[in-house]
Amino acid sequence: MIVNQFKDEVLKLAKQQGSEIAYLTHAAKVLLTVFDETRSLLVNANNLIDVNEYEKQVNNQLARTPKLENVSPKLSPSVDSIIRGSIVASGSSANVTELHLLIEFICNVIDNEGDDLAILAKACETPLELRTELKAMLGGETIESLEKESTDSKVKRGYSELASPFTDPLIGNQEQLIRLKDAVNKSGGSIIAVVGEKRIGKTTLIESLNHWIHNSNENISKTGIYTLDTTEIINTSMHRGVLEQCLSSAIQDSKSERSILLIDNIHYLNDACRDPEFMPFLASAADQGVVIICTLTPDTYSMVFDKRGYRNSVLRIDLKEPNKDVRQKILRHHADKISNLEHVIFDNKAIDALSELAEVHFRTNTLHNSIEVLERSAIKHDADIVTKQVITEVVASVKGVPLDTISNDLAKKLKTLSKNIKAELFGQDHAVDEICEQIQLSSLGFKVKDKQPKASFMLLGGSGVGKTETTEILARELGVETLVLDMGEYKERHTVSKLLGAPPGYIGHDKGDGILAEFIAKNPDGVVLFDEIEKADPQIYDLLLGVLDKGRLTTNTQKEVDLTGNIIFFTSNCGADGIGSSKFGLLGKKEEKITVDRSAFEKAFKPEFRNRLTKIIDYKTLAEDDLVKITLKSVNKISAKAKTQYGLTIDVNEEVLRHIANEYYKIDMGARPIEKGVETEIGSQIGTAILNSKKKLRGIKFSMKENKVAYTTS
Template sequence: LQDKRLVSLSIAALVAGAAGSGEIEERLQIILNEIYRAGNIALFIKDIHNLIGLKTAEGELDISEILADALKRRIFWLISTSNSKDYHRLIESAPLGEALAKIEIGEPDKNATIQILEANVAGIEGTNQVYFSYQALEKAYELSNRYLYEKYLPSKAINLLEEAAVYVKNKRGKDSILTGEDIAALVSEKTNIPLTKITEAESEKLLNLEERIHQRIIDQEEAVEMVATALRRARAELRNLKRPIVNLLFLGPTGVGKTELAKTVAEVYFGDEKNMLRFDMSEYQNKADTARLIGSPDGSFEGLLTSAVLRSPFSLLLLDEIEKAHPDILNLFLQVMDDGRLTDATGRTVDFTNIILIGTSNAGTEFIQEEMEKGTGIEEIQKILVREKLKSYFRPEFLNRFDGIIVFKPLGEEELKQIARLLLNKVAKQLTEKGINLEVTDEAVEELARDGFDPIFGARPLNRLIQERVNDTLAKNLLTGKLTRKDTVILKKGGEIEIKNKI
């Protein structure tokens, strides 16, 4: 290529106004002849797949063969660009694929990216009338590389600087200086992950996580403490950044709050319990179900797991009844917990490093209940479970990938009373939105807790009981018009409801 003159071919200009495929091919042939006569021209075609994939009303153009034939006869030199997906789809198996030497270009490293940002930042500053500190450029590289997946470096870092310039200009006005904290604040807003420096108010919240979690979770002190500790460690970034934020296994009987605690973690860490991807592993008991999670090799359907994480990379991944999954599927999650990534069936790598992974299991439930009745401590039960009981469900290397294995205690009648109040508070909140006040007597709470108590099924029967005795009765009164805005409802023993109408 030495002493060659580089000329770029505009695909848009090539096809503009062409009457059909024959005219486009004729134009291309004329261009190639001109290049051959000039003798010292190297042709550059950006996104060559757009040219190869051109179609007209008459059908697909034969451009690949025209270019391939010219290259083989040394008529001209060609430099072109494409992406992996379109190269494999349109070029690799076409005649042109044999004539081209493929050079794979990865993303630039930190130093190269920052140099590119420095070359582009003046234009962004001039357009938006703001200024960037060097720390902001470093932060743009670091956070875009770690948290933004839609594009590649350096494009996504440049886009982040452009967004940050507008963000700060609207917030603080012209001539503002953007710092690393401004970049972190913007990425936090985009991803719902706390990335800015820990403020005094947030520090207080983190230190009192147990109290916040206990607003929704009754008892389970040891479980709540372990979860809070793991979240504090993650927020302080004292974790392995090449693995998920935290990997936890919740063990215990049904209805004791395992799923509710997972929802609470999603709300506390990601801002909303809706940021939770839930998979019932009882649906993945066969080896063939692996394809449902990572997709089919021919690309005919996407994997439920990989596509969900690609769409929501900052989420809590809940694997319900994980002990029921096929061993090959557990091997997939072994890789996720160990490497923080998973390759789908089409070869696309999915990042799990910003996921909180929680598995729930009823494995060893009978043993837990028996030992609790004997008065054995939670820590001792946990040791025996890991050392002996869980080996019939999980391989040792799988269990070792969890940052914490948390044992949930069976609920007693006293805990059921507190849960009853919690559930009734939710009903009261729904009524408040309708302008109705709900009052509950202590006798009603005690009766609900007593009638809804089941040592095997935990709080689930209580939930159903409140729906039958409270929600159904309230619904009938609302629909008949007996209960209206500004009324007060008193829930009494026996499910009796007294309505105090407004005057």
């Protein structure tokens, strides 16, 4: 049977890829490469998808996924949903076709959003329209035949009364529920937007409101909630223009019944119906006394409301990430539900571990990611109890990092941090010690102000002394990503939008939250470097004051970004201008190193900015011994390549190293030219020796001859 073949192939691919869970990406690869019919169906889907581009994106995603050894994969909830949905849709497992699998796959990708939907969107501009097209193919139906369906039947099946049973208790968000009750119970109509990330509690909030309406003894002006099925509307109105009729009918029924109209995921209409003009209907209904509740995500709010100029007509209720205690209660509730479904038990220590790990590794979309970990852990378990170890492994998988990055003892990593950095960065031991001391302090929880970035540093010094390299080595040692922002690109006021997205009313407002906000969302523990900060527009400084003081920033789409887990670096050449014109050239072993002029730095940056920094650290000019070590480091990189690729042993004596350091070091450029010098003096001569040799070389020795670098071969 096709359904069994699909399951086996997905698990087989996941095993080949070294993945403990078979995800939607694996399912996509199987559908594109194993089943010829599914590829053909996509090709013939009214040119809605570039199949080759989609396959390329899927392959790229699989290549980025961490690979483990000796795994026994299990199906993710989404892939399992594809199989179950296909069986239900077809009537039995024997009747499942490639088209059933493909439709269920697209449905799950759309419902899950996240990376899978982002990958599909790169090859398909309208995923919802693709889903509709595929559904139209099922059973031989065509768009034309569906057109014949009466408008009345399509309109009526687009909305229904929200059932009154109360499923999940509302944990947290009590203030938001009070605001919602007050808003719906006052006289007159209104448009209310309940805004929050996926799985943050929007549905539970609405269900709690519905329960209050049906069970409260208070004098309530509304009798219930009508819910508009955006998915059904999209399926029936994509090409046929019934959206307005459906809205009008739902509004009239809500008005006559004194009910609230709920439009769940209103942004789906915006995405799928090619910029439909539904807002005039909603505004008119509110004027007639109808209360309309819309749910959507923060990044789609501006696209739905701001873009159409209705921002001031909408009451916005934001659902924020719950605090640690509330999140713990929610996770325990979800764990109980999952336990009943999957017949497993979550160890109390496992839930505690998840809460702690989420604080560190999921600082944005924390609740969503934590619930996903619970679900995956229940599937992954090999016994009846989900332990702390299983939770840790799944967190590493969700975050896409090696397990040892998650499970390694933090204290051990911090203990060797300074030593490991100084093994690669030379001549700035004092700076490394100061940085590591502060990171150790905040990482272990001994920082006075918690609502600030983990640490923020201003690194002062001339070019090429190791400021940028410090941040890169530090990030690598901590196992986190780095964002380097060249402030030379942010000299103009309008460039702030590149960091935080465009403000309302400007082009690009609905195109994302900007480089900085999006990096923090994906890397809540990452390192951010503002390189040569003195070049930035002053508005950038104002933005950074809030970041340094509160550990938060708000994007132009009103999305709040948490930076309390990030390490912030600034570099500046202020006060280092005089170094290049000083009497000092290359410093000897015992000469005093030159530091920057602090007074120049203090003139360039206001006290309120300087005082918010954790540390201001001077980087000194490099002594000759430091430069020799830097030269040797570059030589070792080339030597390693020569050994790996050609089996050559490279020997460079100290005299050659000192010659390159003296010859290529520039006081105004620092050690940067040394790497080029090693390529010129060592790398190019290795290449010449290989090309000119008539026999297989075993080694090349470099020494000074007549004040030039020369070599002999063996």
